[in-house]
Amino acid sequence: MRIGVLGTGIAGRTIATKLIQLGHEVQLGSRTADNEAALAWADANGDSAGAGTFADVAAAAELVFNCTAGGASVEVLRAAGADNLEGKVLVDVSNPLDFSTGQLLLTVSNADSVGEQLQAAAPAARVVKALNTVNCQVMVQPSLVPGEHSVFVCGNDEAAKRQVIDLLGAFGWPAERVIDLGDITGSRATEMYLPLWVRLMGRLGTPLFNVVPVQAP
Ligand SMILES: NC(=O)c1ccc[n+]([C@@H]2O[C@H](COP(=O)([O-])OP(=O)(O)OC[C@H]3O[C@@H](n4cnc5c(N)ncnc54)[C@H](OP(=O)(O)O)[C@@H]3O)[C@@H](O)[C@H]2O)c1
Numbered sequence: 001m002r003i004g005v006l007g008t009g010i011a012g013r014t015i016a017t018k019l020i021q022l023g024h025e026v027q028l029g030s031r032t033a034d035n036e037a038a039l040a041w042a043d044a045n046g047d048s049a050g051a052g053t054f055a056d057v058a059a060a061a062e063l064v065f066n067c068t069a070g071g072a073s074v075e076v077l078r079a080a081g082a083d084n085l086e087g088k089v090l091v092d093v094s095n096p097l098d099f100s101t102g103q104l105l106l107t108v109s110n111a112d113s114v115g116e117q118l119q120a121a122a123p124a125a126r127v128v129k130a131l132n133t134v135n136c137q138v139m140v141q142p143s144l145v146p147g148e149h150s151v152f153v154c155g156n157d158e159a160a161k162r163q164v165i166d167l168l169g170a171f172g173w174p175a176e177r178v179i180d181l182g183d184i185t186g187s188r189a190t191e192m193y194l195p196l197w198v199r200l201m202g203r204l205g206t207p208l209f210n211v212v213p214v215q216a217p
Pocket residue numbers: 006007008009010011012029030031032035066067068069070072075076093094095096097131132133134135136137
């Protein structure tokens with residue numbers, strides 16, 4: 001499949017590399033066509049790898065990942081072009097983290113979320129929030145954390161969620177470890193988990209951890 005990854009940071013590059021390993025054609029998107037990190041990644045990942053602007057990458061892809069800073073993701077989507085995303089699955093792994101004041105704030109919270117903002121900005125895209133509750137290394141290699149643990153998806157389009165759950169299966173997440181939180185408003189919950197995730201990382205001294213809900217019998 002032709003997959004576009006918007007975002008040249010560690011999350012975008014890690015997901016893009018995994019997708020190449022899985023046999024997909026992948027383009028990494030950035031604000032500029034000559035982004036150094038994107039060009040270096042494309043050079044290192046063979047003929048199936050490419051790079052371009054957010055708009056180039058969104059237009060060429062059949063499925064798109066949003067791996068950009070959550071506070072900028074709506075702007076990125078506008079640059080990518082809502083028309084270029086029409087009918088396409090947009091997997092949103094972003095978090096609205098804002099460390100600019102020296103403490104962790106969220107750029108959006110409570111009755112809104114980046115996932116919802118992206119869906120509103122591109123109504124014809126099929127946004128699925130996924131994977132934002134784990135470190136990017138764990139996203140593509142869940143076995144780094146021993147035992148059974150969970151990730152979440154949410155979104156308004158059931159077929160899009162099924163497609164993303166299949167893709168997560170290829171990343172190493174069995175379907176029974178993927179919890180569907182319902183429509184895209186579920187993004188509020190997974191994005192507002194981040195302050196706890198950051199505290200846990202501080203306590204545990206590693207980003208390589210995850211959670212699992214345990215039910216009473
Ligand atoms: N790192 C992880 O393990 C992890 C885990 C879970 C979720 N996430 C989420 O994944 C996303 C990416 O994280 P990251 O650590 O890889 O990188 P990041 O530094 O949060 O984001 C880098 C990307 O955001 C774009 N960007 C930043 N400011 C922008 C602006 N003002 N306008 C347009 N684009 C802008 C950059 O564009 P250019 O390419 O043009 O520079 C770059 O592609 C974040 O939302 C993060 O919370 C990350």
